[in-house]
Amino acid sequence: MDFSLTEAQKMLRGMVCDFALKELGPVAARLDEEARYPAEAMKKMGELGLMGLGFPEAYGGTGGGTIEQDIVIEEVSRVCAAAGVIYLVSCQVSGGIINALGTPEQKQRFLTPIARGEWIGAFSLTEAGAGSDATSLQTAATRRNGGYVINGTKMFSTNGAEAGVVVVFATIDRKLRHRGIIPLVVEKGTPGLSVDRVERKMGMRASSTAELHFEDCFVPEANRLGEEGQGIRPALEALDASRTGVAAQAVGIAQGAFDKALVYAKERRQFGQPIINFQALQWLLADMATHIEAARLLTYRAAWLHDRGLPFVKEASMAKVYAAETAGFVTTRAVQIHGGYGYTKDYPVERYFRDAKVTEIYEGTSEMQRLTIAKCLMREG
Numbered sequence: 139m140d141f142s143l144t145e146a147q148k149m150l151r152g153m154v155c156d157f158a159l160k161e162l163g164p165v166a167a168r169l170d171e172e173a174r175y176p177a178e179a180m181k182k183m184g185e186l187g188l189m190g191l192g193f194p195e196a197y198g199g200t201g202g203g204t205i206e207q208d209i210v211i212e213e214v215s216r217v218c219a220a221a222g223v224i225y226l227v228s229c230q231v232s233g234g235i236i237n238a239l240g241t242p243e244q245k246q247r248f249l250t251p252i253a254r255g256e257w258i259g260a261f262s263l264t265e266a267g268a269g270s271d272a273t274s275l276q277t278a279a280t281r282r283n284g285g286y287v288i289n290g291t292k293m294f295s296t297n298g299a300e301a302g303v304v305v306v307f308a309t310i311d312r313k314l315r316h317r318g319i320i321p322l323v324v325e326k327g328t329p330g331l332s333v334d335r336v337e338r339k340m341g342m343r344a345s346s347t348a349e350l351h352f353e354d355c356f357v358p359e360a361n362r363l364g365e366e367g368q369g370i371r372p373a374l375e376a377l378d379a380s381r382t383g384v385a386a387q388a389v390g391i392a393q394g395a396f397d398k399a400l401v402y403a404k405e406r407r408q409f410g411q412p413i414i415n416f417q418a419l420q421w422l423l424a425d426m427a428t429h430i431e432a433a434r435l436l437t438y439r440a441a442w443l444h445d446r447g448l449p450f451v452k453e454a455s456m457a458k459v460y461a462a463e464t465a466g467f468v469t470t471r472a473v474q475i476h477g478g479y480g481y482t483k484d485y486p487v488e489r490y491f492r493d494a495k496v497t498e499i500y501e502g503t504s505e506m507q508r509l510t511i512a513k514c515l516m517r518e519g
């Protein structure tokens with residue numbers, strides 16, 4: 139049993155940590171306040187080769203796998219969770235599906251620009267009436283002239299406003315339920331694709347969450363990932379790895395909030411001494427650190443299993459549900475340790491507190507993760 143990162147992974151962690159502190163640290167609060175996309179930082183992540191992690195060299199890849207992607211997500215989210223989710227959805231979700239299901243030509247066309255950081259990817263599954271029950275989606279893909287005409291409206295597409303490419307899920311026949319659903323790649327500027335609205339959110343405010351409208355939007359058959367008749371399952375399986383990414387993001391948010399709380403507890407004085415001298419706060423910090431460490435172990439174990447081609451679905455759901463709830467637990471206490479100042483925008487813990495919540499919701503809610511874990515347990519037992 140070896141719990142240590144390789145030398146290359148340690149170097150990657152150090153490099154991303156430096157990058158995040160230098161490029162995102164000074165601007166994270168302003169990006170959040172103005173709900174502004176961190177264009178400069180994302181461009182630099184591309185230049186550093188971080189967008190290519192986990193992809194084959196032939197398509198702009200720079201080595202590594204899920205562990206390396208998760209290291210990036212954790213370290214970036216420790217400073218700016220919104221930048222973490224932009225990377226996660228572009229590389230691990232959108233790029234991940236294209237890498238898993240795409241033909242060599244499709245990977246050349248769509249994955250290479252994502253891996254080089256030239257395009258940001260988005261992923262459009264959710265609809266107003268189809269959230270946890272994604273297979274009830276209504277967006278239609280009607281066969282016409284060697285391709286598909288897409289009609290429908292998608293909710294909550296992360297990166298939807300900036301994306302060079304969107305993987306959108308539509309049905310060729312609603313009666314076929316999950317077997318009728320196909321993923322189609324739609325490039326920015328395709329006639330019939332429009333960004334109808336960008337959500338005003340509680341957290342992750344520097345990341346756009348867009349409502350995308352498809353009206354008679356034609357894409358050629360060459361833009362379909364996988365075969366008709368395969369249904370949605372292969373695409374959803376390709377998504378499983380990104381649960382470790384959301385877990386890594388939650389670990390990063392929790393660690394970032396903990397770091398701030400520890401510094402504050404040492405500096406803030408009440409009753410003539412630093413507040414960290416009070417055992418009540420020592421116990422809070424001890425519990426916070428313990429939860430973070432447990433969440434991190436679950437997260438990287440799930441990623442490690444995935445990188446070795448071993449079963450990891452139960453472990454990825456366990457990591458996501460535990461890490462997301464840890465982010466909630468830790469950020470609430472980080473605000474508490476800051477007292478009234480933690481409730482103001484003068485300190486960053488209120489941002490971590492707001493950003494943490496959605497890790498329990500997107501990429502499958504905590505309730506849906508528990509259902510997955512239970513299904514796996516029932517199969518095992």
Ligand SMILES: Cc1cc2nc3c(=O)[nH]c(=O)nc-3n(C[C@H](O)[C@H](O)[C@H](O)COP(=O)(O)OP(=O)(O)OC[C@H]3O[C@@H](n4cnc5c(N)ncnc54)[C@H](O)[C@@H]3O)c2cc1C
Binds near residue numbers: 264296297501
């Ligand atoms: C900031 C943000 C970014 C997002 N990014 C994307 C994206 O890039 N692409 C995309 O496609 N989607 C995205 N989503 C959508 C997200 O994945 C969904 O919001 C999520 O899957 C839940 O769907 P819902 O909101 O419709 O909630 P619902 O499915 O309506 O759930 C409501 C509540 O009921 C519970 N519930 C539902 N069914 C069950 C059940 N069977 N058993 C127990 N409890 C149940 C849920 O857990 C939840 O608590 C994003 C959402 C947000 C907020």
